[in-house]
Amino acid sequence: MEDGYPRSSILHRRFWIVMTLLRYIPLLPLAACAINMFFGARLGKKSAGLLACAAVGASFAVAAYVFMLLPATGVFRDTLYTWFESGGFRVNVSFQVDALTAVMLLVVTGIGFLIHIYSLGYMDHDEGMVRFFVYLNLFIFFMLLLVMGDNLLLLFVGWEGVGLCSYLLIGFWYQDRNNTIAGNKAFIVNRIGDFGFVLGLLLLVTELGRQGIWTLDFGELQKHVNMLSPATVTAITLLLFVGATGKSAQIPLFVWLPDAMAGPTPVSALIHAATMVTAGVYMTARLHFLFALAPQTLSLIAVIGAATAFFAATVALTQTDIKRVLAYSTVSQLGYMFLAVGVGAFGAAIFHLFTHAFFKACLFLGSGSVIHAMGGEQDMRKMGGLKDHMKVTYWTYVIATLAIAGVPFTAGFFSKDLILWQAYSSAHGSQGLWLIAWLTAGMTAFYMFRQLFMVFHGSSRADPHAQAHLHESPAAMTVPLMILAFGSIFSGWLGAPEYLWGSRWDHWLEPVFGGAHEAGHGAVQTEINLMLLTLVIVAAGIALAYAKYGRPRTAVDQGAAGVLYRISLNKYYVDEIYDWLLVRPFTAISDWLARVFDPGVIDGIVNGVGARARGASAVWRALQTGNVQHYVVGFLAGTLALLAYYLRQP
């Protein structure tokens, strides 16, 4: 019992009930997934969808109940069974909820629930709706396993599981070859990262095992981690961070995320907002005690985070696909989170993860609503003037855009400013990091408002047929949008800076991060000044977007085809560079192996051995005539020879 309450009290009994409840949070979506998998076709699309939603909804309700009962410094743990045991090394299938997990739980199940409901409307016309909900539920299950597992191995199972589900969902419309390629890309890039993760995990286990501690429990790890030498910790954290760059789309493994747009839009929202990409941030936060011991790794993470944020923002400036802009903005925002992790501000990273989940889910679902209305069109150059046709979508989109741009008193303002402040003032931070993050904030405002103006303002550039078809989406899609828009503003109010009404967030997460959470303690006046500077560049970004795209009747992308523009439009040719440096040599080698080496050498050796044996036996097999009497003669000759041998005169 770790909650610190006396045994046999009423509270204690209540906690005991809660503990056995924990398992139902992940198991409910799994059960719905299994039912839909086997009986979904018989249930029909409608009931299967409703079942999937109900399961995630119930899971959210349980999570909320657990959240309410969770004491400030407590940990709930629910052990199901021992997975395996070898000597003193035991791994349990057991779930735990502490403050950090509780936040993740609410995000995953809450946002996941809204996305499920939205999917009811969005996938209504789709043939594969049952299959879609099976995948969606499985995704939620693995994500919950990831955040609730009380040891690193269970986390890894969830980690791999969401990778698998992302592959299934991105390639959901598998009839189109491009989609399956995008699915493969996501899976393969993730596997590269996962390889680093596995190596880190093994190194951690064996190095601790060498000290006599065989464990993967987070609690145990935290107790014993200081037995490791600094070099080992650095190696382990670097390897684990490789895994995080894959899952959370950081340089250099971010390339899969923009292509993940191939999946249905609710999937994009799920992958980008609530679940998969946050796994890397969650993992580093969960293992903060490990990362805190490796300052070199932390500074590398900070640099990579800042670089990713900046780089992805510059790409997003020129994209014309509505979802691609959002994809790069996700990469950019994840860069912010890793910047926060890198400067040791784990709480700020999780806070940004939390607020980002709301406004990014809102943006993606809003873009899905737009695409739905446009009949599948995703090119922003063919949109425009939609605000009169889709009021709810427009206003929720405006709110989410304000939030991600960081306009005061929206969620993004609080979380992004916190990260900027930490990047500046933390012991690991520097002015250079702050400057990059500051520039990125301006670009974020620019590209988001560019998108807003291109899609919703001005006059429509769609063809007449599509214009006639424009309509607001059904309530199943607009209601989640409104809830998310609400969250896009108010979710940030929990973590207000000290000069406003103070943060409840830090107190909430303090028991988890404890000493590793190094809040910046600069002068309040500096903090306010920095905040004002950020506001200036955000305002500049918005103004520039308005000047270029906001006025009515401005042509879109009026031939600004400079070199920088082309580089940005083509995403720095990263895909092409990877293609030339890695993919092509790899496929060329594989091709050579397949066409020359395998038939020539491998098959040659095997067939050669066979041919030699056959050749040698060509002589001897003539002895086997099949005639029994010949054998008898041989037998007789042998017997006589033996007889002669033994009877010979000595």
Added chain:
Amino acid sequence: MVPLNHYLILSAAIFAIGVVGVVIRRNLIVVLMSIELMLNAVNLTFIAFSRFLGSMEGQVIVFFVMAVAAAEAVVGLAIIISVFRHRQSLDPQEMQLLKW
């Protein structure tokens, strides 16, 4: 009294006839009979030694051999009959399918 060597020579001769029969005859029934001939040649040796050494063990073994020979004759004849039904022939030269 007939000396032991005479029995042994007779036994060897019968055995040799049996061996030659197994090797050269072209009829499976005769081959089977030749095998019986070899067995009985051996029996004769056992009996002869048993008589001359004054021990019963040789005779006991002969009973074993006769029992086994009876069983062998039953199985062998059954196989020969079914082979004949299939092929209308008992020539072992024509039965050479079991090879590479």
